[in-house]
Amino acid sequence: MSTSALVLTLFIAWALFLLVLMEGIRSYLVLSGRAKSNEFKPDNSNLSPFLQRLARAHANCIESLPVFGGLLLVAMLTSRTGLTDTLAPWLLFARIAQSITHLVSLSIFAVNARFFFFAVQLTIAVYWTLALLAR
Template sequence: MNNSLLALTGFVTWTLLLLVLMESLRSRLVLLKAVPSNGFQPDNGNLSPFMQRLARAHANCLEGLPVFGGLLVIAALSGQTAMTDPLALVLLATRVVQSLIHLTSLSVMAVNLRFTAFAVQMLIALYWAFALLTS
């Protein structure tokens, strides 16, 4: 598997792992009768700050997957992964870093670092989009 498909698989897997974590924690709350099964807000707004950050980290992955994943799929389908392979794992790493920072802190420094990780992803995506359009 080339780096582009590995990064796409990793991105999807990371998104799934965040979902599994969120639903495991929600299930625990239901089993402990702390929250009724119909008592969850989509953003976990009625739960702990960590659960709220987890919902946003998962949503961020879902929001980014069509853009970042789409470019990787386009490269794979058009036989141009040589264009995306060099930065594919950087994109995945910065996505994981962004999520981990989101889960751990909302301090000014953390938010700035999280944005930096996201900005790297956007720059990579812009580069890929331009390269794919002009190849």
């Protein structure tokens, strides 16, 4: 398995982890009688601030998966993972760091750090796009 394929799989696994965590907490709330199963809003806006951030962190992963995952797939399908393998782990690191920062805080420092991690991902994606188009 190429590094790009591994990173794509781990990216999906990260999004799945966030979803399982959110649904696990929601299930606990229902089973403990703290919430009714038909009361959940997609953004968790009627729940704790942490659960709201968790919903948004998961949505961020899902929103970016077509772009970042798509570029990794193009590289794999065209046998050009040499273009993506080196930076793919950095993309994954930046994605996970962005999510964790989102979960931990909404302070100005945390929001700026989260943007930095997102900017790293964008920079990598733009580079990959140009590199894949150039060859």
